[in-house]
Amino acid sequence: MQKTKNTNEWINWIEECVSKEYYRLYEQKHFSNIQNVGTGGFGKVYRASWKNSQYFALKSFFNFDGVTAKEIVHELKLQRDIQFHNNIIKFYGIAKFDPENQNSQSNNYLLVMEYAESGPLKNYLKENFNNLTWNDKYNFAYQLACAVSCLHNEGIVHRDLHSGNVLVHRNIIKLSDFGLSKRIESSSNTQSKLFGIIPYVDPNSTQIFSLNEKSDIYSVGVLFWEISSGQLPYYSKSEQYDIDLALEISQGLREEPAPNTPKDYVEIYTECWNGEPDKRPTINQIVERLKTIMTKTNISMENDQTILSFHSTLTEELNFNPTNTDTLLNVDNSLHGEMSQIIQNFDKMNTREIVPTSLTNENEKKLNKIVNDTVNYTFKIINEGKESTHIKNNKDILDYFDNNINSQEIYYLLLTNQNNLDSIFLLGYFNYLGIETVEDDKKAFDLFIDASEQGHILAQFYVGLCYEIGRGTVKDEKLAFK
C-alpha cells in the first residue's frame, strides 16, 4: 500500500514537471531505428534516431516501482543542476513508451539524453589507444577533471566513476550515470549500498562504508592511470575482480606507471589514489595542475581554447571595434542557412523543446568566433566603465548585436552549442540581462560559476558581482571579493 503511494507520488512529480514544461515530453512517433547499446543496474540504454536527424540515448528502467520512480526523479533533479557542462551527458527530457514493444501502451518513463557515439571510455581506449598522443591523453584527463569539478562545485558526489560511466563523443569526454550520485551533505557517512567496480572504489570508503568527494578523487586517479596506459586496472585475462583484489588494494596495491608517462602526470594520479583521503588533492587543484602542465607543454585544451584567445585579446589590446561588421561578414551563407533553419524551427517550438544542433566544424568555428568577439566586446565595455557594476540595462550589448548579428540568432545558437567557455558565459549573460529570454538569475549564476571555475575571467567577474549583490545566489561579501 505504502509502496503504491510512494510510486504515485514520484509519478505525479514527473507528470507535473512535464505539464509545467520543466522537462520536455518527447513523442514516441518521432523516434526510429531504436537499438539497445548497453545494460546497467537499473535498466537498458538504447540509441534512437529522432526525426531522422540525430541520435538520442534512451534510458529505460527494468521495473517501474517506487524505487525506480524515485531513482528517475533523483536523476532528473541532479541533471537539472548540471545541464550546461560540455563534459557531462546532457539530459533533454522524458519519453513514455516501451522501446522493445512499441505498439503496446506503456506507462514506463524513458530518460532522453545526449548520445555518446564512441560509447564507454574503456571501449574507446581498447580500440583507439595506439593512435592517441599525449596531447589527447592530457585532454581526456583534463575534461574528466572538469566534469567532476562541475559536480563537486554543485555539491554532488558521483560515487560510481569508472571507465564504463565515462563516455566519449567525438573525442570529447562525457560523464554519465548519476544513478548513484548524491548530494555531498546527504551522502557523507551514509552506508553505500553498492561497491561499484572494485579497482575504482576508494579502499577507505569500503572500510567505513561511505563514499564522498575524496572517493571520487580516488576513482579519478585510477581513471587517469587507465587513460595513460590504455589498460583496465589490475586486469588479468584469467581472473575476475574479487574481494581479494579489494583487500590487496586496501593494503596498498596500486598499478605501475605505464612506460613514458610524464612524471608530473604520474604525480597527480598517485596523489589521487593516496590511501589517506585527506592527502588527496581536490578536483579544482587537479584541474589547475593539469592546466599548468598543458600550458607549459603547449598542449591546447579542447575545453579551453577561448581562454587563450581571450588573454591574447587583453594583452595585445587588439583593435576590436564593436561596430566592425567583419564578424558578420565573415559568416558565410552556410552558417546563415543553418541559423535560419534553426530559427524557423525555434519559432515553431517552445524553448523547452530545444535540441542540440550539430553545426559543421567550420560553422562551429565561425559561431565560436562570433561568441568570442561578443564576449570581448562585453569585456571592453566593462573596462571602459560604460557598464556600471550594477547593470540595469542591456542597451550596449543589444546595440552591438543590431550592428552585427541578431540577438535572437545568437541566443538560439548558444542554447544548442554550449561547447566552449565563452558560450557558457554568454548564455549566462543573456539570462542575467534577460536578452531573448526572461531574466533568470539562478541560471545566470550557475552558468557564470561553470565558466569561472574553468578559468573564464569575465565569468569570474560576474560570479563576484552576483555574490556582491546577491543575484542568483545568497549575498556573500567574502566570496564576492575572493
Ligand SMILES: Nc1ncnc2c1ncn2[C@@H]1O[C@H](COP(=O)(O)OP(=O)(O)OP(=O)(O)O)[C@@H](O)[C@H]1O
Ligand atoms: N548517453 C549514452 N550514450 C551512449 N551510450 C550510453 C549512454 N548511456 C549509457 N550508455 C551505454 O549503456 C551502458 C549502460 O549504461 P547505464 O548508465 O544504464 O548503466 P551503467 O552505468 O553501466 O551501470 P549502473 O547503472 O549499474 O551504474 C553503458 O555502459 C554504455 O555502454
